[in-house]
Structure formats: structure tokens, C-alpha cells
Amino acid sequence: MHIGVLGATGPAGSALGVRLCSLGHEVTLGSRDSARAEAVRAELIAKWPDHDLSHLRGADNAGAAAADIVVVATPWEGAAPTVKALEDSLAGKVVVCMANALTRVGREFQPLIPARGSVAADVAAAIPAARVAAAFHHVPARELGDLAGTVDCDVLVCSDDAGATQVVIDLAESIPGMRAVNAGRLTAAGPIEALTAILIGMNVRYKAHLSIRLSGLDDSGARTR
């Protein structure tokens, strides 16, 4: 499976890219500036000499959009314009939005509400022929990008396309420690994205790298509904 990451020079995108590549996927890190993507690729390969990252590539965002599955990890303001510019490449593909819209107000982090209620909904409106899902919002980038460790986190996946949900659930559950849960239709992205600001605020307050686990869920059922 070839996975492209738009905006892969940020902490979340690079962490997801290197993790997925370490698991055997072909991964193209995309950036507005392909030289920056190449630089991040080189850093990651230098950082993890004991992992096979031979299928990690750097490219511009158009190069990343040529993949089979495309992850949107740009800053939230750039998400919809970035995918819109790549609309033809993304048609028919599973596009996974992991961006969160938030701002710092004093010592608090607060969610910002994009025009359609979530970054993912704005992305879906920009590329109506793509199969948009939202996921990976609450995963701490440090743990995700630490190939020596597992990721103690449940991922809430939502989409209006049930097949896309399943593709993303399978992708997330290929990551050691991660469990993925079907959180419903794409309207769920609003509350899921908004919670990220609260988690980041608690990270600052508790000097932690918090993530979410759901209790009361039978593991065996998580992938099947």
C-alpha cells in the first residue's frame, strides 16, 4: 500500500509517515516544498538506522497525492485549499484528514470551528469525489514517531464512506498498540477535532502526552462494526 502524506514536514505528519513506512508501507512525505520533504526524509532515515525505511520518499504535495491513500496533515487553514488544488489526483481515493483547528488563548487552548463544522467537512466539500475520513487527531506525535515504542491510544475514525472507515481502521490497527474504533459519520469529526484542544491544554497543565483510551469496549468487536 502506497500512502502519501500532505504536509508531512510537521510533527504529526512526519510521525505518521515514518511509522507507517517502518511497518512495510511505501510512504511519500509531501510538502509544498519538495526540498523540505527530502530533508525530513533524510533526518528520519538518519534517526532510525535500524529500521528499513527504504520505501520512504520525499516529494511535493502533488507527488504525495499520487499515492493510494492520502493523509492530510497540513496546518488546518491549509487543508481544504491544499486538497482542492489536488482534486483530480484525489478523486476516488481514501483521504484521511488528521488536522485540528485550534488556537491558544492565554494559557488555554480552544478549538476553532471551521465553516462546515470541522476541518474534515471542509476537506470533503473541497474534493467531493474523494472518500474522506477523519482520524488520528488525538495521537501524541512523539509516541507515534518513536519507532522503538508502541502507541497507547485509541483512534476514532469517522467517514460517510463505510469502506473508507474500514481502510483507515485497518491502517491504524497495523500500528502496534493502537486500536481503532468506528466513530460514525463525518459529522463526528467536529467534536473529535475539538477535543484535541482540550487534550493539548491538559498536556501543558500536567506536562504529559495524553491520549484517549475507551473503556467498556470489547476488543474483539472493535474492527467489525
Next chain:
Amino acid sequence: MHIGVLGATGPAGSALGVRLCSLGHEVTLGSRDSARAEAVRAELIAKWPDHDLSHLRGADNAGAAAADIVVVATPWEGAAPTVKALEDSLAGKVVVCMANALTRVGREFQPLIPARGSVAADVAAAIPAARVAAAFHHVPARELGDLAGTVDCDVLVCSDDAGATQVVIDLAESIPGMRAVNAGRLTAAGPIEALTAILIGMNVRYKAHLSIRLSGLDDSGARTR
């Protein structure tokens, strides 16, 4: 500590009331109709003969509002009008809003956004002299009200009054299994309340009683920041 619950005849309010009473608190279950509160009290006492519920009372909402700490467990539309009518009683007190605004749309549950962004913000605006906090949104009522079991859940507590946050954290952590976390100022109530609709949707999909645990948080620090 005397705790009053407004709207205690619903599943969440009655569960919290009976749980806190079982832990030694004096609890007054409030309802618009004191006879309904008395009936719920009698049911709870009949259900748990092995627990000391001698300090459980039923009253109208005004009776519950006379307590030291007052929990708002009414349906969300009733929360602000109910506390407004009790404004004088509630002045200076810690008032804990646990209501969630949501609706069912087809097979999905979606959050509704109250005028000020959250039920708790509407409640705070209605009773400016009270010390409003929001908490207990994600606690499954069945587990909370099952005195034979513990509650496998983290509670996110938010308030603009740091003393109120601490009072609610201490109250929540008196419940076996429950951990409470300072989630910031009352603006956090919007995302916290909204997530409840997503959890309820997942409960239906997975036939589960989901709740939230935070990973990556050192237990020893949870109460102190």
C-alpha cells in the same frame, strides 16, 4: 457534605446521587415534582438493601438547591431555566453541570451547540454568582449507579473557578475507580459535552457502555495541577 441533584429522576442524576450517598454523603434528589423524587428514592433504597442510604432524600428542585454542592442533571434544555429559578439559593455555591445537548439524526447522535457554546456556559450565564463547573459527562449511568461495581472512567472537570474545580475533582475521586482531571476553563465544556454524542453513537454501534480513559497521565499528578 450535602449534595443536591437537580433533575435527579433521570438515569444520570439518580446514578450519581445514589453513588455519592453510598459513599457517606448526604444527598437530596431533586425533581420538578417532589413526589417523583421520593419515588426514585424509594426505588433506590429497595434496590440496594445492603447499602446505607439513610441520608438519601427526595425533594423538589428547590430542596435540592439548598445543599452545599448542587449538580445539574436535568435535560439540557431545562438546565439554564432551572438554575435561573433557583439563582438566590445557588449564589456562592459550587454548581456542577453534567448535562449534554444532543439529538438523534437517523442512526447518528449529534451534539447540539447551545447559545453560549455549552450547556455549562448557559448555566453559568444564568447564575453569575455561582461557582459553575462542568463534569461527569462521559460517565456511563449504568456503571455509575451500580453500587456493586467500580467506575472505569476518567472525568474531565472544567471551571473558571479553580476552587470549584478542586471540589469537583475531590468529589469525583471519592468514587471507586474514577479519576478526575483538570480540563481547564469553562470554555472546555463545549468540546467535552459534544464528545458525549459521539460516545453514545459508538455505544449503539458496538452495543457497549463506553467511557474515556486518558493514557499518558501520571496518576500522582492528576489531583495537584
